Amino acid sequence: MPYQPFRVTVHSRDQADLIHIASGAHRAMEEGMDRMPKNLALPDGTIAPVACRLGCHHCCTQQVSLTLGEIALVAGHLAAQDDETRRRLAAAIRAALPRAAGRTLSQRKLDRMPCPLLGGDGACGLYAARPLACRAYLSADLDACRADAEAPDAGVAVPQPVAAKRGQIQLMLQLLQREAAAGFQGGEFELIQALNLVLDDDTAFTRARQGQDAFAAARVRA
Numbered sequence: 118m119p120y121q122p123f124r125v126t127v128h129s130r131d132q133a134d135l136i137h138i139a140s141g142a143h144r145a146m147e148e149g150m151d152r153m154p155k156n157l158a159l160p161d162g163t164i165a166p167v168a169c170r171l172g173c174h175h176c177c178t179q180q181v182s183l184t185l186g187e188i189a190l191v192a193g194h195l196a197a198q199d200d201e202t203r204r205r206l207a208a209a210i211r212a213a214l215p216r217a218a219g220r221t222l223s224q225r226k227l228d229r230m231p232c233p234l235l236g237g238d239g240a241c242g243l244y245a246a247r248p249l250a251c252r253a254y255l256s257a258d259l260d261a262c263r264a265d266a267e268a269p270d271a272g273v274a275v276p277q278p279v280a281a282k283r284g285q286i287q288l289m290l291q292l293l294q295r296e297a298a299a300g301f302q303g304g305e306f307e308l309i310q311a312l313n314l315v316l317d318d319d320t321a322f323t324r325a326r327q328g329q330d331a332f333a334a335a336r337v338r339a
């Protein structure tokens with residue numbers, strides 16, 4: 118397997134530690150990607166190159182699940198943006214909430230709402246902090262991605278490399294385990310609802326550190 122277990126040291130159980138844990142998982146994912154061959158094995162046994170390109174964002178219309186540490190990482194990158202970018206992204210995140218709140222994974226897949234972090238060029242506005250779910254979503258067929266986005270109920274199969282998906286699952290489990298071991302009330306959360314909680318409540322991470330389920334409203338719905 119190209120993905121190796123990541124190790125991090127937790128000191129004070131604060132937001133910085135959450136970011137440290139998530140960053141460790143993301144580094145492991147990127148290192149694993151670097152070790153994978155350019156042409157990847159697909160589920161049907163064929164070999165094909167990755168078709169993803171800068172600005173291609175057909176997949177950025179699906180629900181993104183992430184952990185508490187990944188929320189902290191994205192929120193930290195959002196806070197570090199210049200004033201204009203931060204206000205623009207925050208406004209887009211808030212505007213997306215009514216369409217995301219209370220929806221199940223299957224409902225969101227059919228809805229295909231563009232991610233509020235996307236820029237006008239189709240690129241992610243917080244690309245360096247993107248969650249494991251985004252990092253692992255690779256495709257070998259741009260036409261299939263486009264067709265799936267345009268007709269999400271048609272059952273179009275998007276060919277994705279087996280190794281990337283396995284790596285995401287492996288590292289996601291490790292990330293959840295490390296967050297729990299550090300004493301955080303974690304789990305899997307939906308990106309848009311989680312970021313709205315952060316924007317509206319600057320005590321959310323403190324309460325999560327205290328064992329409260331501060332992000333309960335953003336938990337992923339089956």
